[in-house]
Amino acid sequence: MENNNTFAEMYSEYLRDESRQTGMAESISFPKTEEEIISDLKKCVYKNMEITTQGARTGLAASAVPFGGHIINLSKMNKVTGARYEKESGRFFLKVQPGVLLTEVRKYLTNKSFVTLDWDEQSREALNYMEKNQWFYSTDPTEISASIGGMTACNASGAKSFRYGSTRDHVESLRVVLADGDILSLRRGQCMARDGHFELVTESGRTIKGELPKYKMPHVRKNTSGYYNKPHMDMIDLFIGADGTLGIISEIEIELSKKQAANWGVTVFMPDEDKALDLVRVARGEKVFEDMEALSLKPSAIEFFSHNALEMLKVQQKTNSAFASIQEIKDVYHTAVYIEIENDSDDEIWKGIDCLGTCIEKLGGDEDATWVANNPTSLEKLHSFRHACPECVNMQIDIAKKTDSRITKLGTDMSVPDDKLKEVMKMYNEDIKKNNLHAVIFGHVGNNHLHVNTIPRNMEEYKRGKELYLTWAEKIAAMGGAVSAEHGVGKLKVPFLQKMYSKEELDEMRSLKKLFDHTQLLNRGAVFPFEKGEDI
Amino acid sequence: MKIIVCIKQVPGTNEVKMDPTTNTIIRENVASIINPFDTYAIEEAVRIKERYGAEIYGLSMGIPAASEMLREAISLKIDKAMLLTDRKFAGADTLATSYALSRGVEKIGAYDLIICGKQATDGDTAQVGPSLAKTLGIAYATDISKIIELNYGFMRCMKITDDGYEEIEIKLPALITVVKEINMPRLPSIKSMRNAKSAEIEIVTSKDAAADENRTGLKGSPTQVRKTFVPVHDVNSIYISGSTEEQSKKLAEILLGKES
Ligand SMILES: Cc1cc2nc3c(=O)[nH]c(=O)nc-3n(C[C@H](O)[C@H](O)[C@H](O)COP(=O)(O)OP(=O)(O)OC[C@H]3O[C@@H](n4cnc5c(N)ncnc54)[C@H](O)[C@@H]3O)c2cc1C
Numbered sequence: 001m002e003n004n005n006t007f008a009e010m011y012s013e014y015l016r017d018e019s020r021q022t023g024m025a026e027s028i029s030f031p032k033t034e035e036e037i038i039s040d041l042k043k044c045v046y047k048n049m050e051i052t053t054q055g056a057r058t059g060l061a062a063s064a065v066p067f068g069g070h071i072i073n074l075s076k077m078n079k080v081t082g083a084r085y086e087k088e089s090g091r092f093f094l095k096v097q098p099g100v101l102l103t104e105v106r107k108y109l110t111n112k113s114f115v116t117l118d119w120d121e122q123s124r125e126a127l128n129y130m131e132k133n134q135w136f137y138s139t140d141p142t143e144i145s146a147s148i149g150g151m152t153a154c155n156a157s158g159a160k161s162f163r164y165g166s167t168r169d170h171v172e173s174l175r176v177v178l179a180d181g182d183i184l185s186l187r188r189g190q191c192m193a194r195d196g197h198f199e200l201v202t203e204s205g206r207t208i209k210g211e212l213p214k215y216k217m218p219h220v221r222k223n224t225s226g227y228y229n230k231p232h233m234d235m236i237d238l239f240i241g242a243d244g245t246l247g248i249i250s251e252i253e254i255e256l257s258k259k260q261a262a263n264w265g266v267t268v269f270m271p272d273e274d275k276a277l278d279l280v281r282v283a284r285g286e287k288v289f290e291d292m293e294a295l296s297l298k299p300s301a302i303e304f305f306s307h308n309a310l311e312m313l314k315v316q317q318k319t320n321s322a323f324a325s326i327q328e329i330k331d332v333y334h335t336a337v338y339i340e341i342e343n344d345s346d347d348e349i350w351k352g353i354d355c356l357g358t359c360i361e362k363l364g365g366d367e368d369a370t371w372v373a374n375n376p377t378s379l380e381k382l383h384s385f386r387h388a389c390p391e392c393v394n395m396q397i398d399i400a401k402k403t404d405s406r407i408t409k410l411g412t413d414m415s416v417p418d419d420k421l422k423e424v425m426k427m428y429n430e431d432i433k434k435n436n437l438h439a440v441i442f443g444h445v446g447n448n449h450l451h452v453n454t455i456p457r458n459m460e461e462y463k464r465g466k467e468l469y470l471t472w473a474e475k476i477a478a479m480g481g482a483v484s485a486e487h488g489v490g491k492l493k494v495p496f497l498q499k500m501y502s503k504e505e506l507d508e509m510r511s512l513k514k515l516f517d518h519t520q521l522l523n524r525g526a527v528f529p530f531e532k533g534e535d536i
Numbered sequence: 537m538k539i540i541v542c543i544k545q546v547p548g549t550n551e552v553k554m555d556p557t558t559n560t561i562i563r564e565n566v567a568s569i570i571n572p573f574d575t576y577a578i579e580e581a582v583r584i585k586e587r588y589g590a591e592i593y594g595l596s597m598g599i600p601a602a603s604e605m606l607r608e609a610i611s612l613k614i615d616k617a618m619l620l621t622d623r624k625f626a627g628a629d630t631l632a633t634s635y636a637l638s639r640g641v642e643k644i645g646a647y648d649l650i651i652c653g654k655q656a657t658d659g660d661t662a663q664v665g666p667s668l669a670k671t672l673g674i675a676y677a678t679d680i681s682k683i684i685e686l687n688y689g690f691m692r693c694m695k696i697t698d699d700g701y702e703e704i705e706i707k708l709p710a711l712i713t714v715v716k717e718i719n720m721p722r723l724p725s726i727k728s729m730r731n732a733k734s735a736e737i738e739i740v741t742s743k744d745a746a747a748d749e750n751r752t753g754l755k756g757s758p759t760q761v762r763k764t765f766v767p768v769h770d771v772n773s774i775y776i777s778g779s780t781e782e783q784s785k786k787l788a789e790i791l792l793g794k795e796s
């Protein structure tokens with residue numbers, strides 16, 4: 001462990017994550033093996049030091065920001081350590097250390113360029129069944145320098161989670177180092193809870209018996225608000241999306257997906273927001289009008305751009321050469337929906353898009369007001385158009401920051417059930433107007449998960465925006481929604497989670513934590529507030 | 537107003553395979569695309585159509601599969617397309633290509649403007665545009681970056697030169713070749729793709745075009761590519777070692793050519 005007086009100066013970057021919050025710590029270590037994690041943990045527990053686990057620090061909920069104690073940074077555990085191919089089912093898996101970055105995994109898969117020196121025979125043999133650029137890891141957060149461990153701890157997702165689900169759906173096994181240095185090795189399907197009760201056996205042979213909380217999770221497509229909980233759940237799911245509060249993940253086996261032959265995108269411009277939301281419903285297979293044929297589109301992503309978002313992009317396009325290459329946004333374009341589709345052949349995709357065109361017209365849109373990308377080059381153009389949204393927001397925040405350095409990005413990460421989509425949009429629009437704020441809305445509308453970004457022009461507006469978010473958390477919880485859909489609760493959104501779950505329900509979460517982390521040293525203050533227990 | 541856009545099909549990758557005996561590109565089984573520069577030519581024609589009204593013809597010489605590429609050009613909002621395809625056209629150099637294209641142009645009939653890309657990404661000669669204009673006996677201007685004004689008799693436009701821009705006026709009918717700066721090509725829409733699916737591509741053989749066989753294909757090509765190769769860049773590094781003094785002495789000797 002490295003520890004000295006100028007710690008804050010030497011390791012200042014490790015006191016922050018992408019939420020731009022800054023914390024403090026006394027020491028840091030960069031373990032290279034599971035054994036080193038265990039020994040670091042034991043030392044901390046002995047000294048009763050809090051421990052913050054870090055992946056790539058791209059988190060947006062200040063979850064990896066330490067508030068005292070020791071940092072265990074996993075960036076040096078960054079290897080892919082094996083592969084597995086199940087011939088009968090045709091499933092492919094990779095075994096990775098937690099610190100390996102998504103970009104690296106993608107690169108290895110595209111070029112089939114794994115470093116196999118330390119792999120066992122079986123893993124190397126499995127690679128014989130892999131062709132270059134035919135497999136991918138489907139979880140696609142916009143931030144591709146996230147670590148697989150961090151993504152697992154946050155249950156990260158991305159645009160394509162509409163089709164492929166979140167990280168949870170692709171984690172096959174985990175090794176978790178508990179605060180006392182003992183290890184849980186969990187494989188999907190092998191450690192099921194029964195009627196809210198579970199029993200887990202650690203590698204040292206200790207049995208951890210427990211009762212699951214009583215609260216019910218919201219019925220939403222995307223959720224990372226507090227611990228995963230179902231009476232008959234697979235216990236591996238408890239450790240996915242737990243924001244690093246239950247243990248340190250030291251190894252992950254992820255399942256890969258097979259690339260499909262054809263991949264298209266289409267951006268549709270609708271004449272108003274309501275029609276755009278109807279199109280979203282059509283695209284995800286809802287019956288919006290009576291004589292509607294079932295749409296065989298099977299989208300992998302459905303994304304949204306509010307009118308203000310398009311206006312923002314339009315201004316940037318004219319004034320900033322960095323955005324000059326995005327397609328021309330015509331004045332008649334009001335609100336946009338982006339749909340991405342993968343299938344076996346171009347013909348199959350075209351059939352779906354052809355039907356979509358008919359639906360657009362029926363909804364009062366214009367099928368000529370669309371951009372179709374049917375090859376990688378043009379698809380890239382539509383992707384950059386999508387990515388331009390957060391980039392433009394960040395630029396505007398940087399401008400606002402000049403008026404007051406305390407101003408940071410104000411983006412929401414909440415999701416609601418399918419039937420509340422229009423209601424939540426109405427709420428956002430009305431509240432933004434009522435509070436005289438400027439905001440752009442974009443994001444994963446297929447999953448009813450939109451990022452509302454208020455763009456404060458000064459500190460006063462920033463404060464008003466922040467207060468508004470807390471009221472939204474309350475209203476969304478009342479709609480049966482989730483206050484965090486993909487970034488995790490972390491330390492920043494603890495007050496939000498308190499709007500979603502009662503004191504008793506949060507206590508249930510805390511009890512669960514204490515079962516695995518007696519003295520509550522791991523990521524203290526994340527998910528729910530730290531409360532001293534009697535047993536300390 | 538009638539506009540003809542010349543569109544060439546080129547391989548979609550940099551990994552071009554050459555036929556070692558004929559030294560021509562193997563075009564079968566390679567994913568091909570519209571020559572990127574020609575997408576700017578198409579877009580400019582469509583912008584003229586939207587501004588002044590026009591009928592746009594796409595014209596290509598290539599293998600039969602190039603008709604799918606022309607269909608894609610229709611989805612980018614040109615109106616009609618003609619493919620010159622015949623074994624007799626195969627193996628053409630720029631001279632034979634321009635002659636064949638000129639036959640296509642004659643078959644299309646009266647026109648006001650021909651737009652070509654600046655160059656093709658495979659052959660890369662940038663000769664076909666000017667050569668086609670010569671064959672047709674019309675005025676031409678290359679490297680056009682902006683069309684300022686267009687009327688039935690004349691066109692005013694900007695041309696990129698080594699030193700900057702030139703504003704020129706050219707008498708119609710004329711041929712121009714365009715550079716990337718000229719516009720931002722649009723993506724197709726669902727509607728335009730649907731139109732393209734059912735569009736008819738006019739297939740024209742050497743005979744249909746009343747082409748002189750001695751002027752087309754390998755036969756009509758005075759240029760024969762004899763060998764293609766990747767140039768070798770020889771960079772020789774010399775490492776100098778020793779004390780600072782020794783090193784500077786050695787360096788001086790090398791610079792003075794006293795040591796190799
Ligand atoms: C521009 C931008 C775009 C983003 N887009 C998305 C998006 O589309 N979808 C999305 O889901 N997220 C997105 N994020 C958020 C972020 O990328 C994810 O939350 C990501 O999962 C964090 O991974 P990380 O490795 O950086 O983790 P960190 O930030 O280092 O840590 C996050 C949490 O995981 C814990 N943790 C890390 N590693 C381990 C481990 N091995 N064991 C136990 N706990 C661990 C930490 O303690 C912390 O609680 C975005 C972020 C940015 C900056």
Ligand SMILES: Cc1cc2nc3c(=O)[nH]c(=O)nc-3n(C[C@H](O)[C@H](O)[C@H](O)COP(=O)(O)OP(=O)(O)OC[C@H]3O[C@@H](n4cnc5c(N)ncnc54)[C@H](O)[C@@H]3O)c2cc1C
Pocket residue numbers: 542543544545560561571573574577595596597598628629630631633637651652653654655656657658659660661662663664665759761764
């Ligand atoms: C490696 C290689 C080297 C070659 N070297 C030579 C050479 O040195 N001399 C020579 O004469 N030929 C050469 N050729 C042959 C040449 O590629 C063909 O003649 C080709 O059809 C036209 O030339 P280009 O590709 O250079 O086109 P360019 O002159 O660069 O194309 C300019 C524009 O003309 C139009 N155009 C060109 N071809 C067509 C077409 N088939 N259909 C419709 N529009 C078209 C397009 O608008 C295009 O943007 C070479 C070919 C290869 C593959």
